Amino acid sequence: MNNNKFLLTTGAIALAVTSIFYSCSKDINDRTSNLPALNPASTDANAGTWKPVLLQSSSEITVAAPAPTTTPDYIAQLNEIKATQAELTDEEKRIVKYWGAGGILRWNEILRELVAKHNLPPYQNDDGTYPFPSANNPLAYPLFPFSNPPYAARAYAYVSAAQYDALVAAWHYKYLYNRPAPDKVDESINRLIPGSDLPSYPSEDAVIAGAATEMLKLLFPGDQDFIQAMAEEHKKSRIIAGANVRSELEAGEALGKAVAQKFVARARGDYAGAAAGNAASWKKLEDDCIARGEEPWYSLELPKRPPMLPGFGRVKPFLFDSLTVIAIRPGPPPSVTSAKMQEEVKEVNKFITKPTREQTRIVHYWADGVGTYTPPGHWDAIAAEDFIKKDFSEVRWARNMALINMALMDAAIVCWDTKYFYFNPRPTQLDPSIKTLTGIPNFPAYISGHSTFSGAAATILGHIIPERAKAYSDMAAEASISRVYGGIHYRSDCAVGLTTGNKVGEYAIQRARTDGAE
């Protein structure tokens, strides 16, 4: 009897031990760390005629003609590839594999990483006020930027749109100059990643890296060592892979930077710099709300933190003008004293009192709060993982990411405009017994940012990949309701946020239909 028990026990332990060692390799399964090389189904040869976002035309920035492939200069560049390829290190092979998956993909991931790293609210001063990060002193605490959702949405949009415009220009020059890829000039060049008949000058990869680095000087000025190292690695991957000679990289990088400078100039004048407001403007929001007979929003943080970017609603959108922002703004939320609002507060309280495990999972799946790449980053990740399966060319990747991210930024603008127009309190302010399943964002409730972002992203994504439209719309609905489950939004915040986001997404579809890519 005892022996049997002992055997059973030891047997169970042995089984458990074995299963752990078999099932739990300590290496985690990262969905994009081991991707095959990008092998576009089409070169999108007409992309030089697609409609840019800011450039007047694809030839606005001049790219000088490349030297003929018979010149000593070019031959020397081929020899650089050959010498590099003569003895490849494991690190060089890793670089080729990593960047071979696609430049737009990797820079989007890098940007998401930077956003997650910097998405941390500053710690308060001793006197209970809060310090603001300074772009002029990004490495001093609080680090610049605090990449909260509006900041992140804008960053994703600028980087994506700059890369798109730069690639449209690059495609123009590629087919203008028609320089063949190194392995087509010299058959002894060993191309380590798939090739095509896409002309090689200027390098699309260097265009992508150049546009990103130039844009990120503005957006993440404290991370330049990392960003520059990634750009160098990206360019180097092309030489190691035998995919570009140096002059193609140099021309591409210069083009990418020049195009991005136009976006940097736009960003400096898009009013985002004034979005934080000041004590007087914060007070005015409160007073105006009281004057309307409503209860104003108050920060639920201790000490009370100034509202997040109250002026972001005035930032210049990409897909429409500022008057449209006001036109899209939804009508008011239920008055805080109305029966409807009391009913909605009750519903929230019910959800947080007894959340099911599935509801909690949904809350955390979509929370995208502090220390994450924010909801816009989450939608970028969803998009990117679907684009990987589509074998898009780099220029189509860029175009699609630009459409999504311009929609996400404009969704942030419309949402923030609405939030600060109504300045509506969070559920916990109206009913302090509402304890939340995730952190309460430090800005007014109406309309839900997650819902607006998700409505916009799902709409344009459903246009880009129609067979997934239903899936995207289901995801958006789940992201939206997750905020009610979590206790941080009323149902009306979410429902109206979703439809408002859909409207923003429609503007992106309008652009998609007319940009020449469809």
Add this chain to the structure above:
Amino acid sequence: MHHHPNLPAAGRKINRLCLLTLTLFFITTAEINAQTETDAIMMNKTQFCAGFVYGYSSWDHYWEGTLKRNNLNLGTVSAKSLAFMANYGITNKLNVMVSAPQIWTKASAGTLRGMEGLQDFSLHVKWKAHTLQTGKNKLSFFLVGGFSTPISNYVVDHLPLSIGLGTTNLTGRGIVDYFRNHFFATASAAFVYRSNVTIDRTSYYDTELHSSQEIKMPHVANYLFRTGYRGKYLIAEAMIGNNTTLGGFDMTRNNMPFPSNRMNATQVGLGIKYTLPVHTNLSFLAGASHTIAGRNMGQATSYNGGIFYAFYFRKQPGKNDNNLSNQP
């Protein structure tokens, strides 16, 4: 097989103190008090005892990396636990013990909701491998193997209010115990192999971005030293213990804690265990501990109290039926 000079007179039954408490390797609580898988006490063959231990642990300061701070948006973070524990003597030298706690967490300030649920089932097998004796000095060596795994699908990634870290653990521990005239000193060291864990979101940033729901969890080393009085009915001890996470990363400024943080803690504690002389099936324990140093952990102060009941299933002629075995 199980004779030694410290045994009291025959004819009295006293259950061996089968007292366990929880070790919670996370930011909310960390107790090191009175765990039978870490002490030198053995149950006799076929003895079974079971009981409940209630624990309360709280902190209002924590280490964000190495920076000690408070958080007005958390106030005091507390965890209550009620654990079922049982211990069975397979032989006099081989014991098996199990436990399963229910845990409730709470933050006194801010808006975050606490969590509750069944945490991890654990099973430890303790083997008294060798004893050396010279006069009144006695030195015993033990080996302990442990296994624990979550028994509910609790949320891992909501620290500091998660009820656990969700890892499946394998523990190997060595114990050396010195005993003389009711004085004892016990030192032990353990390595805890921890499985990776899966969280509800699809991406996270630790020191870089991961597109994964899986977190690579670093392993843990645990060291314990306890000393005090070990008598027939009473054990009173003081202890110091340390958990060191073998890897992991520091929380960044004003960030939330994460399961794979480098969570270290050094704690001191006091504990007593008492068996009722008039009814030796019943025993009680009480203990307290305090964190004196840490990293990515709350500076927890913990209290616990428990009650256990012993059952004697077997009485064979010719066997020593004295069950008091506080002495090794």
